[in-house]
Amino acid sequence: MNTLPNLVAAGAESWGVGSVMSVQPREGAAKPGNRSAEQHKKPKSDIEISQAAKMRPIVEVAADRLGIPAEDLIPYGHYKAKVSLDYIASLKDRADGRLILVTAITPTPAGEGKTTTTVGLGDALNAIGKKAMICVREPSLGPCFGVKGGAAGGGYAQVVPMEDINLHFTGDFHAIGAANNLLATMIDNHVYWGNPLDIDVRRVTWRRAVDMNDRALRSIVTSLGGAANGFPREAGFDITVASEVMAIFCLAADLADLQRRLGQIQIGQTRDRKPVTAKDLHAAGSMAALLKDALAPNLVQTLENNPAFIHGGPFANIAHGCNSVIATKAALKLADYVVTEAGFGADLGAEKFFDIKCRKAGLKPDCVVIVATIRALKMHGGVAKDDLKKENLEALEKGYANLARHVENVQKYGVPVVVATNRFSSDTDAEISLLKRLCATSGAECVMADHWALGGEGAVELAETVVRTIETKPSDFAPLYPDDMSLWEKTRTIAREIYGAEDITADKAVKDRFAELEKAGFGKFPICVAKTQYSFTTNPDAKGVPAGHTIPVREVRLSAGAEFVVVICGDIMTMPGLPKVPAANNIELAADGRISGLF
Numbered sequence: 001m002n003t004l005p006n007l008v009a010a011g012a013e014s015w016g017v018g019s020v021m022s023v024q025p026r027e028g029a030a031k032p033g034n035r036s037a038e039q040h041k042k043p044k045s046d047i048e049i050s051q052a053a054k055m056r057p058i059v060e061v062a063a064d065r066l067g068i069p070a071e072d073l074i075p076y077g078h079y080k081a082k083v084s085l086d087y088i089a090s091l092k093d094r095a096d097g098r099l100i101l102v103t104a105i106t107p108t109p110a111g112e113g114k115t116t117t118t119v120g121l122g123d124a125l126n127a128i129g130k131k132a133m134i135c136v137r138e139p140s141l142g143p144c145f146g147v148k149g150g151a152a153g154g155g156y157a158q159v160v161p162m163e164d165i166n167l168h169f170t171g172d173f174h175a176i177g178a179a180n181n182l183l184a185t186m187i188d189n190h191v192y193w194g195n196p197l198d199i200d201v202r203r204v205t206w207r208r209a210v211d212m213n214d215r216a217l218r219s220i221v222t223s224l225g226g227a228a229n230g231f232p233r234e235a236g237f238d239i240t241v242a243s244e245v246m247a248i249f250c251l252a253a254d255l256a257d258l259q260r261r262l263g264q265i266q267i268g269q270t271r272d273r274k275p276v277t278a279k280d281l282h283a284a285g286s287m288a289a290l291l292k293d294a295l296a297p298n299l300v301q302t303l304e305n306n307p308a309f310i311h312g313g314p315f316a317n318i319a320h321g322c323n324s325v326i327a328t329k330a331a332l333k334l335a336d337y338v339v340t341e342a343g344f345g346a347d348l349g350a351e352k353f354f355d356i357k358c359r360k361a362g363l364k365p366d367c368v369v370i371v372a373t374i375r376a377l378k379m380h381g382g383v384a385k386d387d388l389k390k391e392n393l394e395a396l397e398k399g400y401a402n403l404a405r406h407v408e409n410v411q412k413y414g415v416p417v418v419v420a421t422n423r424f425s426s427d428t429d430a431e432i433s434l435l436k437r438l439c440a441t442s443g444a445e446c447v448m449a450d451h452w453a454l455g456g457e458g459a460v461e462l463a464e465t466v467v468r469t470i471e472t473k474p475s476d477f478a479p480l481y482p483d484d485m486s487l488w489e490k491t492r493t494i495a496r497e498i499y500g501a502e503d504i505t506a507d508k509a510v511k512d513r514f515a516e517l518e519k520a521g522f523g524k525f526p527i528c529v530a531k532t533q534y535s536f537t538t539n540p541d542a543k544g545v546p547a548g549h550t551i552p553v554r555e556v557r558l559s560a561g562a563e564f565v566v567v568i569c570g571d572i573m574t575m576p577g578l579p580k581v582p583a584a585n586n587i588e589l590a591a592d593g594r595i596s597g598l599f
Contacts, residue, residue: 046154046599049303050162055079056305065307066133066334074296076170079161082296085255088326091333097131098366098470099332102341102420103350103410105403106543107533109385110375113154113422113452117371117459118341120157120451121420123304124463125337127456132337133306134159137313137323138173138298139166140241142213142576144598145584152599155452157459159300159308163595173211173313175294176249177240179262179287180209184235186283187267188223192230199276201233204268205557207574211240215577238574242318247562249291250312250324251360258295259288261561275520277560297327304456307335316343318530318566318574320352325361337467344533346370346406347498354413355479355494356526356564364477366470368410369420369462370444372403374427374435380544389426396431400438401545405536407442409498414476416469419446420462445469483524487514487556490527491567495551499536506553513556517565522558531569538570 044052058081062068072087102121104114118134125132136159139152144166152162159165168174184206191199210217217237223230240246244265252258263279270276278284297311309331312324321343322328331338342349350368357363374396375388381399383392403419410417419439421432432448439446447465450458481493488504488511495501506514517523534540537549555568578584586597 050160053160053303061301080300085296088330094333096332097336100339100367101365102369103346104371106345108376108379110379112371114371116154116157117420119153120459122339123456124459126306128463130337131335133331133335134308135323135328135331135340141211142239146213156455157451158303170298172294173240176245177209179290180243180245183283184208186281198270200271206267208237209240209243213576213578218575241313241315242574244559246314247319259284262287265561316349317533320356321349322353322357351498359479365415366475368415369418371420373422374431391428404442405545407444416473417444419444421448423448423450501551504551510553525565528564528566530572
């Protein structure tokens with residue numbers, strides 16, 4: 001069964017803002033030039049590196065780096081703060097900076113390093129004299145305690161304070177979960193007090209949410225215990241990051257747009273099959289009130305004291321996998337270069353960034369950085385994980401096909417591409433030379449980077465290449481498909497153009513649902529494909545670039561508030577479970593309050 005986070009192997013993908021590199025310095029990696037030999041007497045984990053960071057008060061970072069007055073910050077301690085929505089609204093007449101998207105190849109257990117590259121590139125742009133900031137997602141507690149532990153970058157390319165970001169942070173996810181569950185409560189309460197809307201309890205689709213991996217809550221029965229507790233019905237929980245409220249939160253333009261979208265949520269149907277919305281239940285206002293403070297973006301800093309927005313965190317294989325529109329658009333007003341990321345590989349995260357987020361928010365990306373490692377490409381070429389340290393040019397060339405497909409896909413949007421390769425000590429000169437030659441045949445410059453070990457210093461060449469690419473290759477961005485294309489054809493276009501499939505298939509009920517949604521006025525919505533992140537197919541074991549496959553559409557769901565249609569392909573769960581040995585087993589709290597084992 002392919003769960004929503006798919007019980008990701010360590011190093012396969014970042015949940016929110018996670019590192020995908022090893023938690024120990026890479027064998028033979030160079031040490032940061034601005035760090036003393038004393039600091040490197042023994043290897044350090046990501047959390048140890050983070051805890052040794054010299055952070056500046058966030059009011060100083062805001063004022064010195066972004067020109068934000070202290071009175072426009074809402075501090076959460078000394079090192080994190082929200083930027084007021086009133087201040088963000090005052091920026092509307094400023095010119096926009098350049099937008100850089102960081103995405104990746106199809107994830108593997110060998111690791112790619114997408115979020116670490118996002119942080120490292122942001123630091124490197126500042127190091128070469130550019131005014132830059134990063135915009136990434138907040139981590140979910142589920143994966144933090146699940147497979148891979150904490151998620152705030154890696155090595156010397158991290159955002160801090162790492163423990164806060166990985167745990168409760170500023171409470172945004174709790175607010176989103178509360179808003180989600182308030183709506184669920186109001187549905188059951190409405191039915192209990194006579195059900196004047198005539199809601200069919202068999203057709204209630206709205207689920208509760210909790211930001212934890214808890215398979216026991218996937219399917220439940222509510223209201224047991226007699227008449228005083230209501231009418232029993234089947235229900236269930238999603239993890240908070242899979243909630244439509246999370247998607248709405250990240251796509252809303254402002255508070256008014258947030259409340260409008262919340263009101264559009266369809267929670268189920270009446271007995272005569274008419275849709276029932278959150279607005280019908282008079283729930284949108286109270287839900288928006290719970291989210292009012294959370295909607296202001298969170299400002300933190302990197303290890304090199306550069307500004308970073310971390311806001312929102314939808315998963316990329318059931319939602320659109322991008323940080324909030326508010327944070328991204330605010331950053332573009334505050335900085336000359338903004339580095340953001342999209343979840344998973346370019347076939348999922350980047351496609352949704354382009355076709356959903358950019359379409360809805362009017363964003364125009366200037367450059368895309370596709371992250372890869374030679375190790376991961378050799379794995380796509382058929383090499384077992386234990387053999388990845390051995391030079392294998394044949395496997396690298398075969399596995400390069402996966403990277404080439406992602407480069408080709410991004411180029412279809414009219415955006416120039418740079419390939420960033422995170423270097424490991426096992427990478428040979430022959431492998432590096434071959435990869436650069438192969439990338440050149442795809443029209444993309446390949447740059448080796450070592451920001452994990454060197455911070456911004458290790459990504460200077462990457463930053464210079466990105467700036468040069470933006471200046472010499474203007475973006476001609478356009479979405480993959482037009483609004484007025486049918487929902488079926490939009491799905492087929494994604495499958496053919498992005499996944500390389502021959503076609504899509506579906507049974508009559510699914511095709512009827514497409515037609516029903518179009519008849520109801522949702523035909524202009526973009527498509528959000530939900531499928532495994534591990535392959536261009538719906539089979540997570542099909543590595544490289546499979547050919548001749550079809551994409552089976554199992555189910556279609558309407559996200560009326562988020563304003564997209566979710567097309568489910570394969571087995572996707574919206575509530576993951578913990579692995580046999582969860583990361584939570586390794587986390588300890590010392591007597592002095594210091595956390596260890598988070599990553």
